[in-house]
Amino acid sequence: MKIVVCVKQVPDAKDVRLDPNTNTLARDGVQSIMNPYDRHALEEGVRLKEQYGGTVTVLSMGPPQAGETLREAVACGADEAVLVSDRAFAGADTWATTHTLSQAIKKIGGADLILCGKQAIDGDTAQVGPGIAERLGIPYATYVKKVVTCENGAIRLQRMMDDGYDTVEMDLPALMTVVKEINEPRIPSLKGKMKAKSIAITTLNAADIGADPDQIGLKGSTTQVVRVFTPQVRGERAMLTGTVDEVVAQLVEKLESLL
Amino acid sequence: MDYFLTEEQQMIVDVARQITEELIIPQRAELDETEEYPREILKAMAQADLYGLYIPEEYGGFGGGPFAMVLALEQIARGCTGVATAYAASALGAYPILISGSEEMKQHYLSDIAAGKRLAAFALTEANAGSDASGIQTTAVQDGDHWVLNGTKQWITNAGEADIYTVIAITDRSKGPRGATMFVVEKGDPGFSVGPKEKKMGIRCSATCELIFKDCRIPKDRVIGRTGAGFITVMKTLDLSRPGIASLGVGLGQGALDEAARYAKQRVQFGKPIISFQAVAHMLADMAIQVEAARALVYAAAKHVSAHPNDASKAASMCKVFATDTAMKVAVDAVQVLAGYGFMRDYPVEKMMRDAKILQIYEGTNQIQRNVIGQELNKEYT
Amino acid sequence: MLRIDIEACIGCGVCEQTCTFGAIKVEEGHAVVGDNCTLCGNCVDACEVGALSIEREERATKGNLADWSGVWVYAEYRHGRTAPVAFELLGVGRKLADERSVKLAAVLLGSNLAGQAEELIAAGADVVYRVDDPSLAHFTDDAYGNVLTDLIREHKPEIVLAGATAIGRSFIPRVATSLATGLTADCTDLAIRAEDGALLQTRPAFGGNIMATIVCPHTRPQIATVRPMVMKPLARDAARQGAIIDVKPAAARMKSRVRVIESVMEEQDQVNLCEADVVVAGGRGLDDAKGFAQIRELADVLGGAVAASRAAVDSGWIGYPHQVGQTGKTVAPKLYIACGISGAIQHLVGMQSSETIIAINKDPNAPIFDVATYGVVGDLFEIVPKLTERMRGRNAR
Structure with missing residues (x-):
């Protein structure tokens, strides 16, 4: 079984915070990490490989630095790494990104199973997985929390819904996006790290994957960011002061009027 | 301070540190409280190749020797000495095979130990043989193609959890220090059992128990090295x-x-x-x-x-x-x-x-x- | 690409501080852009001297955008119930449709839908496209996606809205991809741009640390998913008139390559956090699981739901379903009481649309006070039990 896992390098969102003085994002010390959901997708891919046999290829679209994330993926069990990198990809929205990634998957010979994290923590769009599947014309399942079986050319899994979960089955080739509940990602092994250090990352540019120039990067994007701003928080504040009993009395009064 | 580690040595430190920070530190207080053996953590360490650090590459290890172990153990003990003890005990149990075992014996045991598939333990101490190893009372007597062990070992780390035990027993009391021999005893060998878990002051998640040998019969190829060379193997x-x-x-x-x-x-x-x-x-x-x-x-x-x-x-x-x-x-x-x-x-x-x-x-x-x-x-x- | 006017640049470094990707740096007195620039435009807005600009090669507009008209809402229906978000979308959809002087339609897909379409009309829809077919009894991305795509192709609405639910976030991307148009996920605000009637779609990014307003300039429809609990539904008006159009798609379009084996409903909490009028939330300041018990008590007394900040959930004091914030649920109750929550921006995005916010925290500088309607600086271990006791006494009366 040929498994492709799509991973994205993202800024560690928990470090991104507002600088109260400049009201801008302070990014001192913000590290680039593998999108946390993608770590779970990778782990699931590696487990499926270990159970059913096959290979795991990690694929990322990004600047050359994203190679570090691919090496990390190799240390965690991926066999091969492919980076799609071209300045022409910059500014891509999800429409352009899915074109690029689906072209890359075709270029490397397709896949029996494609795994993605449910979303990336920088954009949170959750669109790339389904978009790739649609462009490749294959079925998909989102928010997968458990793979039940993967046999006889079909995969059966449980996907989360807002009110429970559905057990569904689809024939391969197929794509799935996973939630964190699906597994506990492993810590990279020593042999994996050694392999990651020496592995040659296949790097493909826009021409290599036969990308349609009208469908990549900023130009190929269907959406456009017109404004970026920091969220406005409501300012009216009445501080209740006094002894504990006085404060509680005021709170009771407020609650009574509200309830 | 910078100890100018090689790239490989630094990787060992990094892997062990990540396990310590992500798995051990969040769980150490609970492990201490419940005295539960840290099986899941040790499994993660095996998956990360840490069990084979000191074992030569020809037996499926990393070939890093004692220094590689030192680097990993330091990181793990920073989080929990109990987990580190449980981990180190497998190496202690494997060293006699590595030092004195026949090529056949090394092939048979070391790759499983290196992969963390089977844990090892080392059995020396007895009730009357602590610092003075000459007080050992466990005996081994040859009987045809087998050796028969009798006696009780005390405070054995990884007891019950390990699959492979390297045990010293007296084979000829008249020969004094040259009358002791080391054997491999496997979990499930007839006449071999493990006592209840000891209650300890510290390193409480590590398993410490008695090993009891009652007419425990093992094949004769379980002798580690030469008969009578047990003490030398122990010292090394x-x-x-x-x-x-x-x-x-x-x-x-x-x-x-x-x-x-x-x-x-x-x-x-x-x-x-x-x-x-x-x-x-x-x-x-x-x-x-x-x-x-x-x-x-x-x-x-x-x-x-x-x-x-x-x-x-x-x-x-x-x-x-x-x-x-x-x-x-x-x-x-x-x-x-x-x-x-x-x-x-x-x-x-x-x-x-x-x-x-x-x-x-x-x-x-x-x-x-x-x-x-x-x-x-x-x-x-x- | 990002253009830097070296003459205009004063090397102040504001762009460097603003860039979330670390892609722009001040070197030798002026800004220099690196390979990892994503053209997000953050620095362009931040630059005080106008030295930065993004050079865009415009995408060609596809067809005549004026052929597309009307606002559509996908009315999610599952397990015998129309999702509350459908009514919220009709609320905002009504406003958008009126501004554009077009009709508001709802698309209702499922099986055994009797009575549901009428409710959608009462909630603001002028038209309901209803596909009531046994093959739509279970949600599948294929069947639902095909049917919605075909309807959009046929009727050409300019705007399509869906809830950012597990279902909406799953199949709407497929619809947008097959229509080759843009999709903005998880919107928290929608508005019409006065000059050209474009849909301004505002959504949080970076864990809610920044907000981005997005347009879909060259393709139609403009598709957005909207977070539940953000928009307000209209008051139900049974007198409202509308047309119900039953659609019979070809059977082949309702077949799915994904087979649903079973659909399992799982026990929800006694009080559904997202639909509660009162939410009592606890954070790191509770110190431990025992401290957190006080939150449950106050919630019980007020008949409210229990929520928690990420810190409290990560500490294991309460389960993930109770987490409010960017990585958890979004709530907008009438009353939100935050105890021992500092108010990291990630938490604020999940609760700041609450009508009234009461914050109790010992740190007078905690950011939670910036969004609080009423703030109390003090020891919650003294205040909360007393408040619980007083409210319990009041209930008893």
Whole structure:
């Protein structure tokens, strides 16, 4: 079984915070990490490989630095790494990104199973997985929390819904996006790290994957960011002061009027 | 301080540190409380290739020798000495096979041990044979194609959890020190059973029990090395493993120093963080000096032991004494820096203090280590 | 690409601080852009001297955008119930449709839908496209996606809205991809741009640390998913008139390559956090699970739901279903009481649309006070039990 896992390098969102003085994002010390959901997708891919046999290829679209994330993926069990990198990809929205990634998957010979994290923590769009599947014309399942079986050319899994979960089955080739509940990602092994250090990352540019120039990067994007701003928080504040009993009395009064 | 580790050595540190931070530190208090064996953590360590660090590549290991073990153990002990002990015990159990086992025996056991598929344990101590190994009463008698073992081993780390036990028994009492032999006993061998888990002061998540041999029959090819060479194998095993125990001391000491220093920066009394009081700052300074000196000695000793296995005893004993006495002292001081909070189980330093004590005791008490060093000095200055 | 006017640049470094990707740096007195620039435009807005600009090669507009008209809402229906978000979308959809002087339609897909379409009309829809077919009994991305795509192709709405639910976030990307148009996920605000009637779609990014307003300039429809509990539904008006159009798609379009084996409903909490009028939330300041018990008590007394900040959930004091914030649920109750929550921006995005916010925290500088209607600086371990006791006494009366 040929498994492709799509991973994205993202800024560690928990470090991104507002600088109260400049009201801008302070990014001192913000590290680039593998999108946390993608770590779970990778782990699931590696487990499926270990159970059913096959290979795991990690694929990322990004600047050359994203190679570090691919090496990390190799240390965690991926066999091969492919980076799609071209300045022409910059500014891509999800429409352009899915074109690029689906072209890359075709270029490397397709896949029996494609795994993605449910979303990336920088954009949170959750669109790339389904978009790739649609462009490749294959079925998909989102928010997968458990793979039940993967046999006889079909995969059966449980996907989360807002009110429970559905057990569904689809024939391969197929794509799935996973939630964190699906597994506990492993810590990279020593042999994996050694392999990651020496592995040659296949790097493909826009021409290599036969990308349609009208469908990549900023130009190929269907959406456009017109404004970026920091969220406005409501300012009216009445501080209740006094002894504990006085404060509680005021709170009771407020609650009574509200309830 | 920069010890100019190679890229591979740095990887070992990184992998062990990640396991410590992501898996061990979040669970250590609960493991201490429940005394549960850390199976899941050890499984993750096996998956990360840490079980094969010291085993040569031809047997599926990493080929890093005792120094690689030292680097990993230091990181793990920074999180929990109980987990580190459970991990180190497998290496201690495997060393006799590595040192004296036949090629066939190495092929048979070491790759499974390196993969962490089977854990090992080392069985020397008995009720009447602690520091004085000549008090061993477990016997092994040959009976056709088998050996038959009788006796009881005490305080055996990994007992019940391990699949492979390297056991010393008297095969010919008349030959004195040359009358002991080491054997491999496997879980499930007839006549072999494990006693109940001991209640300990520290390293509580590690398993410590009796091994009971009642007419335990094992095939004759389970002899490790030559008959009668058991004590030599034991001495060489301990020479290899003592730098590892020493590194547990370095790790524990570093962990205690980290906790104390962080707390001292954050705790405000008389309007200032307590680290700004000289009384506290000097304690922290002494802790830092001792931990760093211990680390330097342990690293040097581990390299010496790898390079000079036949002249290893003094270096191994010196680093074991210094680093573990340091760990005890630093842990006690860390509790003092945290004072009332340090005494409470909410903070990890009281556990570190309880854990530190065993380091001065097991794998040869620090008094016995000083005897060894003294004897070596006596030989040197003839 | 990002253009830097070296003459205009004063090397102040504001762009460097603003860039979330670390892609722009001040070197030798002026800004220099690196390979990892994503053209997000953050720095362009931040630059005080106008030295930065993004050079865009415009995408060609596809067809005549004016052929597309009307606002559509996908009315999610599952397990015998129309999702509350459908009514919220009709609320905002009504406003958008009126501004554009077009009709508001709802698309209702499922099986055994009797009575549901009428409710959608009462909630603001002018038209309901209803596909009531046994093959739509279970949600599948294929069947639902095909049917919605075909309807959009046929009727050409300019705007399509869906809830950012597990279902909406799953199949709407497929619809947008097959229509080759843009999709903005998880919107928290929608508005019409006065000059050209474009849909301004505002959504949080970077864990809610920044907000981005997005347009879909060259393709139609403009598709957005909207977070539940953000928009307000209209008051139900049974007198409202509308047309119900039953659609019979070809059977082949309702076949799915994904086979649903079973659909399992799982026990929800006694009080559904997202639909509660009162939410009592606890954070790191509770110190431990025992401290957290006080939150449950106050919630019980007020008949409210229990919520938690990420810190409290990560500490294991309460389960993930109770987490409010960017990585958890979004709530907008009438009353939100935050105890021992500092108010990291990640938490604020999940609760700041609450009508009234009461914050109790010992740190007077905690950011939670910036969004609080009423703030109390004090020891919650003293205040909360007393408040619980007083409210319990009041209930008893």
